[in-house]
Amino acid sequence: MDWLKHKKLYFLISGTAVVLSFLSLLTWGLKLGVDFRGGSIVEYKFSKEISTEKAMEEMTNEGFEINSVQEIGENSYLFRFPALTEIEKDRVASIAAGLDDTGFSEELRFETVGPSVGPELVRKTFYAVFVATGMILLWVAIQFKSFKFGVCAVAAMFYDSFILIGSFSALGHFLKVEVDFLFVTALLITLSFSVHDTIVVFDRIREINKIRRGDLYSVINSAITETMVRSLNNSFTIIFMLIAIILIGGITIRWFAVALLIGIVSGTFSSPFVASPLLASWDGALEKVKKVFFRKKP
Amino acid sequence: MSSPLKKLLLIFLLTLAAGYVSLPKEIPLNINYGPVNIEKKIKRHDINISYKDFQIRKEFDLKFGLDLAGGSHLVFEADTSKIEDERKEIAVEGLKNAIERRVNLFGISEPNVQTSSYAGKDRIIVELPGIRDTKQAVDLIGQTAQLVFAEVGTEEEPGIYPTDLTGADLKRADVAFDQTTGKPMVALEFTASGSEKFSRLTAENIGMPLAILLDTEVISAPIVQDQITGGSAQITGDFTIDEVKKLAVQLNAGALPVPVELVEQRTVGATLGAESIEKSVKAGIVGISMVLLFMVLSYGRLGIVADVALIIFGILTLACYKLIPVVLTLPGIAGFLLSVGMAVDSNILIFERFKEEKIKRPYKDALEVSFGRAWDSIRDANIATLTTAFVLANPLDWNFLHTSGPVRGFAITLSLGVILSLFTGIYVTRNLLRVFIKDTKKKGK
Numbered sequence: 123m124d125w126l127k128h129k130k131l132y133f134l135i136s137g138t139a140v141v142l143s144f145l146s147l148l149t150w151g152l153k154l155g156v157d158f159r160g161g162s163i164v165e166y167k168f169s170k171e172i173s174t175e176k177a178m179e180e181m182t183n184e185g186f187e188i189n190s191v192q193e194i195g196e197n198s199y200l201f202r203f204p205a206l207t208e209i210e211k212d213r214v215a216s217i218a219a220g221l222d223d224t225g226f227s228e229e230l231r232f233e234t235v236g237p238s239v240g241p242e243l244v245r246k247t248f249y250a251v252f253v254a255t256g257m258i259l260l261w262v263a264i265q266f267k268s269f270k271f272g273v274c275a276v277a278a279m280f281y282d283s284f285i286l287i288g289s290f291s292a293l294g295h296f297l298k299v300e301v302d303f304l305f306v307t308a309l310l311i312t313l314s315f316s317v318h319d320t321i322v323v324f325d326r327i328r329e330i331n332k333i334r335r336g337d338l339y340s341v342i343n344s345a346i347t348e349t350m351v352r353s354l355n356n357s358f359t360i361i362f363m364l365i366a367i368i369l370i371g372g373i374t375i376r377w378f379a380v381a382l383l384i385g386i387v388s389g390t391f392s393s394p395f396v397a398s399p400l401l402a403s404w405d406g407a408l409e410k411v412k413k414v415f416f417r418k419k420p
Numbered sequence: 421m422s423s424p425l426k427k428l429l430l431i432f433l434l435t436l437a438a439g440y441v442s443l444p445k446e447i448p449l450n451i452n453y454g455p456v457n458i459e460k461k462i463k464r465h466d467i468n469i470s471y472k473d474f475q476i477r478k479e480f481d482l483k484f485g486l487d488l489a490g491g492s493h494l495v496f497e498a499d500t501s502k503i504e505d506e507r508k509e510i511a512v513e514g515l516k517n518a519i520e521r522r523v524n525l526f527g528i529s530e531p532n533v534q535t536s537s538y539a540g541k542d543r544i545i546v547e548l549p550g551i552r553d554t555k556q557a558v559d560l561i562g563q564t565a566q567l568v569f570a571e572v573g574t575e576e577e578p579g580i581y582p583t584d585l586t587g588a589d590l591k592r593a594d595v596a597f598d599q600t601t602g603k604p605m606v607a608l609e610f611t612a613s614g615s616e617k618f619s620r621l622t623a624e625n626i627g628m629p630l631a632i633l634l635d636t637e638v639i640s641a642p643i644v645q646d647q648i649t650g651g652s653a654q655i656t657g658d659f660t661i662d663e664v665k666k667l668a669v670q671l672n673a674g675a676l677p678v679p680v681e682l683v684e685q686r687t688v689g690a691t692l693g694a695e696s697i698e699k700s701v702k703a704g705i706v707g708i709s710m711v712l713l714f715m716v717l718s719y720g721r722l723g724i725v726a727d728v729a730l731i732i733f734g735i736l737t738l739a740c741y742k743l744i745p746v747v748l749t750l751p752g753i754a755g756f757l758l759s760v761g762m763a764v765d766s767n768i769l770i771f772e773r774f775k776e777e778k779i780k781r782p783y784k785d786a787l788e789v790s791f792g793r794a795w796d797s798i799r800d801a802n803i804a805t806l807t808t809a810f811v812l813a814n815p816l817d818w819n820f821l822h823t824s825g826p827v828r829g830f831a832i833t834l835s836l837g838v839i840l841s842l843f844t845g846i847y848v849t850r851n852l853l854r855v856f857i858k859d860t861k862k863k864g865k
Contacts, residue, residue: 165692208555229552230692236683238497242538249820254811258804265800304751307812307827311758311834314808318801322769325797352772355718359711359768360761366707367757372696374487375754382758 125346125394126339126402132395136281143288146295152287153294155302158244160237161189162206164214165230167198168222174199177221184217186210192298195373198230205234247306254310255279258317265321266328270404275320278397282316282388283309289384293377304378312385319356319393323349327401342402346394357390424854431848435732438739440464441480480742485749485829488697490690491549494558496680498542503676507592512542514673515680517666518565518635519544525560526551538820544680554687562682563635567674569621570631572641580631580638585621587674589614591651595668598656604664606655606671615651623647632671639670700753708734708760715764719771725852726767726845733763733844740836752829759837762805766845769794791850798846802838809835 181188189202263272293299326345367379532547567587596607715723777786812831
């Protein structure tokens with residue numbers, strides 16, 4: 123099957139996705155959770171539904187600067203504040219108890235993060251991505267004895283993470299989903315899954331190339347054909363697990379699983395439709411660049 | 421007896437052993453059917469072998485992290501700005517020691533206190549399982565260590581009488597060795613005003629013990645031999661080197677007081693944790709069932725073999741969690757579930773390959789060839805995943821990477837899953853298939 127015939131279409135799709143992610147990030151940015159920006163979150167369970175507006179109002183009246191109240195489960199609500207002290211937390215608890223007619227409120231979870239922790243997290247994430255990318259690039263380049271393969275795999279990997287970040291920017295805007303510690307983990311897993319998937323295709327390219335040294339174009343086409351079912355089936359099994367977590371797993375890891383799902387779907391798409399076309403266009407593009415370069419030279 | 425069969429037997433025994441470890445501690449067995457009425461509990465025993473000095477004890481219980489078992493995770497930042505650089509490490513060590521001692525006052529099982537130092541910031545991470553009311557804990561732990569020298573009362577007037585000689589007067593405490601006997605001892609050095617107070621105190625208490633209190637607890641009560649002037653003293657005795665080190669650390673905790681500030685706190689109630697476990701187990705069962713079904717639907721008989729391998733994978737993984745032991749957190753469970761999805765990948769790669777190969781050659785050969793050919797992809801792809809897991813787990817404790825619990829828990833279960841899945845997905849499946857194929861061949865004849 124001639125997959126690469128529609129190369130331009132794939133680039134158009136992935137290009138659009140990148141542009142949309144970029145625009146989303148530019149207009150809405152990322153909704154940072156307490157892990158990044160500091161602050162406190164408290165989760166309370168009440169005996170029945172409460173009005174989030176009333177909760178906001180009560181807290182404000184009592185002099186608390188409250189960021190939001192959000193229903194996150196059956197009768198359980200997440201209150202977001204700037205960092206609270208222990209004493210303030212006690213007062214918040216008593217106000218929360220007043221929100222329920224029966225005076226019942228159970229503190230399920232309390233998290234507070236100081237302002238100094240966030241920047242450190244960002245820096246460490248950056249290093250983690252940097253180290254992981256470097257090691258993967260090195261591994262692919264050594265394994266395939268070609269820099270070209272490494273660059274294409276890493277390009278697809280960055281594409282997937284960018285789509286994931288862009289999606290969460292949109293999710294943050296529409297559904298108030300915050301980016302936290304676990305999101306960082308999901309991002310790094312996306313990196314590795316993306317490469318995992320791409321390597322399987324590249325591996326096949328290498329193998330076919332050994333047997334019948336055809337032109338790269340047809341070799342890549344065969345490789346995509348031969349790995350397509352495996353790639354889809356493998357993703358399906360992972361997607362099954364993730365959907366199970368999203369639908370019946372706890373709320374705490376729901377968005378983490380959503381992040382992984384986006385990463386896996388994008389990662390499955392990017393191996394045959396981003397990394398492989400890139401590889402196919404590599405030499406052609408290099409030629410073009412050279413031509414332009416030489417022509418412009420007086 | 422063929423070799424694959426032998427291997428299969430070994431795998432079977434291994435699974436059986438792992439299966440035993442994986443069992444919950446007590447399994448209630450209730451059968452009420454007509455006249456049959458059995459109500460008993462099957463107990464799984466832990467290993468507890470002791471022979472003279474030789475002892476093996478191993479409990480096969482799953483360890484849950486704070487987010488599942490409930491508890492508090494507190495991070496304190498130490499203000500070491502007033503301490504000279506060379507003494508900082510000792511000061512933080514002393515602080516950790518002091519906090520450990522305070523935490524032990526809570527009487528909870530398995531508290532965890534560790535230090536983390538990054539970009540000039542010294543942090544103490546305190547994990548208190550089961551503690552939800554953190555106010556008291558934070559107040560107690562957040563105190564600056566107080567070191568006081570005290571006079572000890574006589575038999576007629578027993579008691580301890582604190583003096584004005586405090587940690588502020590102590591410059592430093594170090595481990596030293598007696599010049600003549602070579603025994604380890606603690607060398608104390610006082611400040612100018614401290615020397616004066618100490619000289620007066622020793623003069624008044626010759627032959628009497630002088631108690632040293634850290635946070636109202638007596639850490640040492642050496643007997644004053646003579647008046648000591650000049651500001652340096654030694655605490656000698658029949659100490660081991662470890663005892664001396666510990667005492668020096670404790671004294672330094674008072675001599676180099678480090679104020680701490682709470683910068684991060686995460687508290688999870690036990691109910692939320694239990695709910696999370698329940699939901700994760702449900703999600704896991706549903707997800708795994710779907711994967712099992714999917715494999716059978718896609719690959720028929722081969723799929724059943726893959727499913728057997730996947731179940732063995734599950735049992736082995738659970739046993740590993742218990743034996744290592746891995747502290748399970750919510751992200752850790754997610755890592756496990758993700759690895760289940762990835763575990764069948766090796767099988768999918770092999771089976772897809774097999775579909776192509778079986779057209780070209782006999783069934784049995786095709787199977788062997790598929791394993792060989794698929795191995796390259798499996799190896800390369802899994803090493804890439806392990807690389808990321810390695811960066812996330814950060815086993816070498818590189819300071820510039822994440823050293824915190826949740827990310828680590830995830831990476832550890834994921835890498836364990838990848839490694840075990842290579843074993844079950846390739847070795848186990850291969851031997852299962854070898855035996856399986858031979859049998860069908862014999863029947864065919």
